[in-house]
Amino acid sequence: xxxxxxxxxxxxxxxxxxxxxxxxxxxxxxxxxxxxxxxxxxxxxxxxxxxxxxxxxxxxxxxxxxxxxxxxxxxxxxxxxxxxxxxxxxxxxxxxxxxxxxxxxxxxxxxxxxxxxxxxxxxxxxxxxxxxxxxxxxxxxxxxxxxxxxxxxxxxxxxxxxxxxxxxxxxxxxxxxxxxxxxxxxxxxxxxxxxxxxxxxxxxxxxxxxxxxxxxxxxxxxxxxxxxxxxxxxxxxxx
Numbered sequence: 001x002x003x004x005x006x007x008x009x010x011x012x013x014x015x016x017x018x019x020x021x022x023x024x025x026x027x028x029x030x031x032x033x034x035x036x037x038x039x040x041x042x043x044x045x046x047x048x049x050x051x052x053x054x055x056x057x058x059x060x061x062x063x064x065x066x067x068x069x070x071x072x073x074x075x076x077x078x079x080x081x082x083x084x085x086x087x088x089x090x091x092x093x094x095x096x097x098x099x100x101x102x103x104x105x106x107x108x109x110x111x112x113x114x115x116x117x118x119x120x121x122x123x124x125x126x127x128x129x130x131x132x133x134x135x136x137x138x139x140x141x142x143x144x145x146x147x148x149x150x151x152x153x154x155x156x157x158x159x160x161x162x163x164x165x166x167x168x169x170x171x172x173x174x175x176x177x178x179x180x181x182x183x184x185x186x187x188x189x190x191x192x193x194x195x196x197x198x199x200x201x202x203x204x205x206x207x208x209x210x211x212x213x214x215x216x217x218x219x220x221x222x223x224x225x226x227x228x229x230x231x232x233x234x235x236x237x238x239x
Contacts, residue, residue: 096189
């Protein structure tokens with residue numbers, strides 16, 4: 001059960017001569033871990049019922065530079081992806097497109113997806129969890145053929161492919177030849193997903209971002225810089 005929050009009342013601090021407004025959402029379920037969320041320029045802090053206003057203001061002050069940067073990124077007019085807000089009649093991204101979202105109050109926790117968009121049968125607080133689980137379920141069937149394609153082209157054999165919900169990277173390649181890929185990539189176009197897969201598999205040949213590495217990438221995807229640009233512009237909206 002979520003305790004009454006101060007969501008309707010905005011708090012503010014002064015940072016570098018600028019006013020930073022934020023809302024506080026308190027929960028009885030949350031312990032001491034605080035989470036800062038930024039959606040369409042609105043800043044909220046999810047915290048426990050025991051955190052004092054002074055503690056929260058101190059946290060926001062420490063993160064102020066990062067918060068302003070994120071707000072600036074979300075204002076990027078070149079972005080093609082809408083930030084998910086998980087509300088009825090909003091949108092959810094999938095394979096580079098924004099699809100309409102309908103939320104129908106129900107206890108079945110089901111998700112239906114068609115070309116017309118998403119319909120999720122649940123209450124609002126479960127929408128994000130159900131959507132991200134659906135992305136996880138969809139990830140391997142979509143990404144697996146891409147991995148097979150570029151593994152053959154590069155003549156490499158990844159030991160294992162792990163699909164994870166990562167917060168700060170699209171993928172990685174370990175020295176044990178294990179490839180980690182972010183399930184949030186399912187929000188990007190297929191050609192961008194291909195670039196990330198190619199990028200990480202190329203690291204099985206060249207571990208560093210050397211000239212040789214980028215030569216390998218460009219030999220198999222001449223327009224890879226366009227994919228990097230897409231990720232740079234839209235990344236803050238989908239990760």
